[in-house]
Amino acid sequence: MSQYNLFRASIYHCTESDRVIEAIYIPDGLMVVDNDSGQILEVGDYTTTAPKWPNSLSLKHFKDSLIMPGFIDTHVHYPQYRVIASYGTSLLDWLNTYTFVEEQKFSDLDYATTVAELFLDELIKNGTTTAMTFCSSYKQSVDVFFTAAEKRKLRMIAGKVMMDRNAPEGLCDSAQSSYIDSKSLIDKWHNKARLSYAVTPRFAPTSTNEQLTQAAKLLKEYPNTSDTKGVLLQTHLNENDEEIEWVKELYPESKNYFDVYDSHDLTGINSVFGHCIHNTDEEYRAMADSGSKVVLCPRSNLFLGSGLFAIDKLEDFEIEMALASDVGGGDSFSMFQVMNEAYKICKLNDYNLDPVKAFYLTTLAAAKVLNMDDSIGNFEVNKEADFIVLDLSATELITEKLKVAKDINDILFSLMTLGDDRLIKEVYILGQATYKK
Ligand SMILES: [Zn+2]
Numbered sequence: 173m174s175q176y177n178l179f180r181a182s183i184y185h186c187t188e189s190d191r192v193i194e195a196i197y198i199p200d201g202l203m204v205v206d207n208d209s210g211q212i213l214e215v216g217d218y219t220t221t222a223p224k225w226p227n228s229l230s231l232k233h234f235k236d237s238l239i240m241p242g243f244i245d246t247h248v249h250y251p252q253y254r255v256i257a258s259y260g261t262s263l264l265d266w267l268n269t270y271t272f273v274e275e276q277k278f279s280d281l282d283y284a285t286t287v288a289e290l291f292l293d294e295l296i297k298n299g300t301t302t303a304m305t306f307c308s309s310y311k312q313s314v315d316v317f318f319t320a321a322e323k324r325k326l327r328m329i330a331g332k333v334m335m336d337r338n339a340p341e342g343l344c345d346s347a348q349s350s351y352i353d354s355k356s357l358i359d360k361w362h363n364k365a366r367l368s369y370a371v372t373p374r375f376a377p378t379s380t381n382e383q384l385t386q387a388a389k390l391l392k393e394y395p396n397t398s399d400t401k402g403v404l405l406q407t408h409l410n411e412n413d414e415e416i417e418w419v420k421e422l423y424p425e426s427k428n429y430f431d432v433y434d435s436h437d438l439t440g441i442n443s444v445f446g447h448c449i450h451n452t453d454e455e456y457r458a459m460a461d462s463g464s465k466v467v468l469c470p471r472s473n474l475f476l477g478s479g480l481f482a483i484d485k486l487e488d489f490e491i492e493m494a495l496a497s498d499v500g501g502g503d504s505f506s507m508f509q510v511m512n513e514a515y516k517i518c519k520l521n522d523y524n525l526d527p528v529k530a531f532y533l534t535t536l537a538a539a540k541v542l543n544m545d546d547s548i549g550n551f552e553v554n555k556e557a558d559f560i561v562l563d564l565s566a567t568e569l570i571t572e573k574l575k576v577a578k579d580i581n582d583i584l585f586s587l588m589t590l591g592d593d594r595l596i597k598e599v600y601i602l603g604q605a606t607y608k609k
Pocket residue numbers: 247248249408446498501
């Protein structure tokens with residue numbers, strides 16, 4: 173019989189069925205983790221659960237702490253680690269002025285390796301244990317990222333940016349080379365350890381029709397089957413007004429921006445679209461019909477002045493969604509701060525984003541967007557024990573505020589409003605201590 177570790181603390185996670193989210197809060201809880209597999213064996217109340225597991229390898233008791241699932245950041249750009257906090261531009265200028273300049277440095281293997289390591293460590297420090305990231309258009313930028321992720325035993329998703337026009341020559345691939353490079357990366361990394369591949373056309377303006385056709389070919393060659401998960405697709409959609417006008421010029425034959433992807437067979441349950449701020453109803457409907465997923469990036473939308481998303485629309489159309497940082501357009505790695513800004517954007521649209529839903533959108537919902545809710549996102553039995561330990565007395569203000577919290581909703585709302593990386597006391601990957609503040 174395999175051996176197990178015990179973790180005692182307050183525990184929070186949520187479940188969901190038929191679109192009803194259930195918050196599960198155990199004030200004095202116990203989590204049991206299999207030491208070999210890193211999977212959860214049981215989560216329950218300490219007094220009733222502890223007697224069932226008498227021969228543990230160790231018991232860790234975290235006082236004044238809250239254990240919850242690690243955050244899942246479903247849209248982020250690791251090569252933009254040093255682009256974060258770049259002044260004074262909106263999307264298209266920002267790409268040309270900062271991003272395309274920085275991303276060219278990733279042709280240098282050492283540079284790419286350094287940033288991949290810094291990026292992953294920054295995610296961990298912020299309590300993010302899984303992310304789906306864009307790489308640069310250089311194939312080796314994906315290799316170094318997956319190598320660094322594998323070393324840390326992380327569940328990560330990444331892909332080589334496909335971009336064959338409207339970018340500096342040094343960053344452009346071709347339709348054919350982007351297909352060949354992506355395919356060899358998929359064969360090398362997809363479903364290896366905890367890693368998955370996402371086919372990654374940056375966005376419609378930087379790909380030709382021919383390149384989008386090649387991207388669709390990859391999705392078709394690596395589909396979901398009864399025993400394997402297919403590759404995902406990540407890209408951008410309806411982020412900025414200027415961008416949308418540009419797409420109209422570049423793809424005059426398309427009904428709308430979403431139709432550019434839809435007509436190239438790039439939509440469906442494996443496809444994850446970042447932003448979708450300026451979707452028309454026709455686009456929401458087509459997204460819902462195709463089962464495509466949406467990732468909202470509040471901090472990036474505010475930082476670049478792109479606009480305010482509409483969660484109520486996504487709910488009306490029953491489109492699956494999650495929240496994400498979109499660093500470097502986004503200006504924080506902290507998912508607490510992503511939730512904080514999401515709440516404010518919703519408020520401007522006359523919608524109250526309740527804290528249970530906000531935490532759902534950064535954990536279980538995000539796992540669903542990635543088709544990974546069978547392994548991460550909450551603490552159901554057999555899921556992988558990627559969890560974070562929050563220090564509930566991280567700051568004086570948080571300590572004082574939590575004294576007047578009436579219930580778990582109050583606690584969660586205070587954390588998402590006042591919290592950041594200072595809250596992250598420890599991070600566990602597959603039940604093993606990985607980071608300690
Ligand atoms: Zn992005």
